[in-house]
Amino acid sequence: EVQLVESGGGLVQPGRSMKLSCAASGFTFNNYDMAWVCQAPKKGLEWVATISYDGSSTYYRDSVKGRFTISRDNAKSTLYLQMDSLRSEDTATYYCARSFGWFAYWGQGTLVTVSS
Amino acid sequence: DIRMTQSPASLSASLGETVNIECLASEDIYSDLAWYQQKPGKSPQLLIYNANSLQNGVPSRFSGSGSGTQYSLKINSLQSEDVATYFCQQYNNYPTFGAGTKLELK
Numbered sequence: 132e133v134q135l136v137e138s139g140g141g142l143v144q145p146g147r148s149m150k151l152s153c154a155a156s157g158f159t160f161n162n163y164d165m166a167w168v169c170q171a172p173k174k175g176l177e178w179v180a181t182i183s184y185d186g187s188s189t190y191y192r193d194s195v196k197g198r199f200t201i202s203r204d205n206a207k208s209t210l211y212l213q214m215d216s217l218r219s220e221d222t223a224t225y226y227c228a229r230s231f232g233w234f235a236y237w238g239q240g241t242l243v244t245v246s247s
Numbered sequence: 248d249i250r251m252t253q254s255p256a257s258l259s260a261s262l263g264e265t266v267n268i269e270c271l272a273s274e275d276i277y278s279d280l281a282w283y284q285q286k287p288g289k290s291p292q293l294l295i296y297n298a299n300s301l302q303n304g305v306p307s308r309f310s311g312s313g314s315g316t317q318y319s320l321k322i323n324s325l326q327s328e329d330v331a332t333y334f335c336q337q338y339n340n341y342p343t344f345g346a347g348t349k350l351e352l353k
Contacts, residue, residue, distance in 0.1 A: 166342075176283075176291065176334055177343035190341065227289060232338035233281035235302065237290040 133236045135227050137182075140241030143217055144207060153210040153227030153238055159210035163183065166230040167212050169223035177223075180212065181230055191209040195221075217245045249273050253345030258353045262272050266322040270276045270335035275315050279339035282311055282320045284331045285347075292336065295320065326353065 139151040151167070166177040180201040181190045189201050200213040210227050222245045228234035250273040260266050270280065277299040283291040293302045298318055298340035308323040322329055330352055335345040 168342075174343040176336070178344070181342075192341065211335045231296075232279060232290070232342075233293060233296040233336065234283075235293050235296075237292075239290055 133229070135229070135238035136174040137225065137227055137238045138239075141190045142226065142244045143247065144247050145217060145219060145245055147217055148213070148215045149217060149243060150176055151212040151214070151227075151241060151243070153212075155208045155210065156227075158229070160203075161205040163221045163229040164202075165203060166228050166234065168226045168234065168237075169221075170226070170230055171220075171223045174223075179225070182210070186213075214243070217243075219223060219245050221245050249276060249343050251335055251337055251343050251345040253335055253348055255348060257349040257351070259351045260325050261353045262325055262327065264325045266325055266350065268320045268333055268350075270318045270320075270334075270345050272311075272316045272318070272337055274340075276322065276339035277338045278314055279337055280311070280313070280318050281336045282309075283334045283336065284329075285334065286331045294333075297315065299308050300314075322350075325352075 136154045143149045166181040182201045186203050198216045202211045202224045224240040224242050226240045227238045229236040252271045254269050280298045282295040285291040294305050294309050299311045310321045332347045332349045334347050
């Protein structure tokens with residue numbers, strides 16, 4: 132059974148950093164691209180970033196370019212999202228997802244609240 | 248970015264009814280379209296990919312159609328467990344989602 136379990140969310144002050152993790156199991160992690168998708172409270176879904184199966188390519192939405200870094204450790208079957216210079220508008224639940232263009236599997240999400 | 252305009256924003260329907268949700272892309276996305284169902288407090292679940300392919304385990308009352316810029320999700324014989332918010336997503340370019348359709352029971 133495919134499982135994706137996010138961790139690392141919480142309350143953080145504007146301008147500070149936070150690192151999210153997503154532990155994957157139930158599939159061959161290094162065969163798949165992975166992504167982060169966020170959802171602000173009571174709002175819709177927004178793609179954040181994607182990383183290729185081997186980590187060689189990364190893609191970001193414009194609003195996080197230069198502030199967020201997606202990475203992966205295939206030996207640990209773990210996906211990461213390093214978030215720097217956080218803003219109040221980054222407040223959202225962050226989901227990791229297995230990507231094939233579409234997102235077939237999602238984690239339960241981890242809430243990041245950016246507030247002073 | 249490719250804009251996805253989803254309609255209606257909300258919808259009220261009776262049990263057993265057929266429901267249609269539409270998604271209009273700002274440019275041709277060549278059937279690179281998925282549909283998701285999200286229940287309150289839960290993660291989104293994939294229903295349809297490639298515009299009309301049913302994800303494993305999804306009931307056959309769900310179906311997708313469309314091409315070019317216009318796509319739709321159809322739910323036949325609405326069940327109580329179908330109450331949820333539905334999102335479309337294109338992946339022809341960097342992924343973008345529709346704003347969602349909240350489906351309630353009448």
